[in-house]
Amino acid sequence: MRIDRQAIAHPAPGTAQRGEPREIILPNRAAPNLLSWASDIEAGAIEQAARAARLPFVAGHVALMPDAHVGIGATVGSVIPAKGAIIPAAVAVDIGLVATETTLTAADLPENLAAPMPLMEKQIPAGVGQGHDDPTVDQALNELNRPHTDLSSEQEKTISCQFGALGSGNHFAEVCLDEHDRVWTVLHSGSRGIGNQLATLCLPISRPAPTSEDRGSCSSNVGEKILAPRLAPLEKF
Incomplete structure (x- = not known):
C-alpha cells in the first residue's frame, strides 16, 4: 500500500x-x-x-x-x-489496527516480497485460537495488567483463546511504503x-x-x- x-x-x-x-x-x-x-x-x-x-x-x-x-x-x-x-x-x-514506522527504506527491501512473506506468516499465527503451542504467548498474557473493566467469564475465555493471534476474516499484516519511501508495517487484528x-x-x-x-x-x-x-x-x- x-x-x-x-x-x-x-x-x-x-x-x-x-x-x-x-x-x-x-x-x-x-x-x-x-x-x-x-x-x-x-x-x-x-x-x-x-x-x-x-x-x-x-x-x-x-x-x-x-x-x-x-x-x-x-x-x-x-x-x-x-x-x-x-x-x-x-x-x-472495531479496534486493533497498528501502523509502525521502521528504520528501513524501499532500497532495503528485495524486489519481490515472496521470500520474506512466509517468514511473517511463520512468526504471526493466523486463525482463531492459533499460536498457543508457544508457551510464551500465555506467559505474556499473564504478565499483562488486568483491565479496569470487569470481564465476564465468556470474555475471559475469548481473551485466553485469541490472544497472540492475527485472527481470521479481513485481518492482515503487511509491509508498505509511505510517500518518502520509508517502510512501515501495518497490522489489523480486529477487536473480536x-x-x-x-x-x-x-x-x-x-x-x-x-x-x-x-x-x-x-x-x-x-x-x-x-x-x-x-x-x-x-x-x-
Whole structure:
C-alpha cells in the first residue's frame, strides 16, 4: 500500500467527460480544518467529517483516509485528534489496527516480497485460537495488567483463546511504503467483538443526554451530539 502526495488521475463526478480524467492532488483540503486522502468519497462523508473538524476540542486537522465513508457520529476511516477528551464514537467498534514506522527504506527491501512473506506468516499465527503451542504467548498474557473493566467469564475465555493471534476474516499484516519511501508495517487484528462491547458500555457515559428536539430526528445536530463527548472523569473509561 502506498499513499502518495503526487497527482493522481480520477474523474470528477459530473464534470469530466468519459476518457477525460481530472487530476486531484492528495491530500486536498476538503473543508476548513479537514484534509482528505480519498480520491473518491461521498459528499455525506465530507459533510460529517467537516462537522467533527469544527468541534472545539479538536487539536489540529481531521484527516480522511482513502476508504473513508459515513459512520454513526464519526466518519469511518477518519482520524480525529482530540485534546482533553475521549470520544468513544471516534474510537468506534472495531479496534486493533497498528501502523509502525521502521528504520528501513524501499532500497532495503528485495524486489519481490515472496521470500520474506512466509517468514511473517511463520512468526504471526493466523486463525482463531492459533499460536498457543508457544508457551510464551500465555506467559505474556499473564504478565499483562488486568483491565479496569470487569470481564465476564465468556470474555475471559475469548481473551485466553485469541490472544497472540492475527485472527481470521479481513485481518492482515503487511509491509508498505509511505510517500518518502520509508517502510512501515501495518497490522489489523480486529477487536473480536470486544470493541463493540466496549463501545456499548462507553457511549452512554460520554454522550450528552438527548433533548426533546433530538428524539425522532435525523438531523446533523444529532450526529454531532453522538460524536461530542461529555467530558466525564477519565476513570469512567
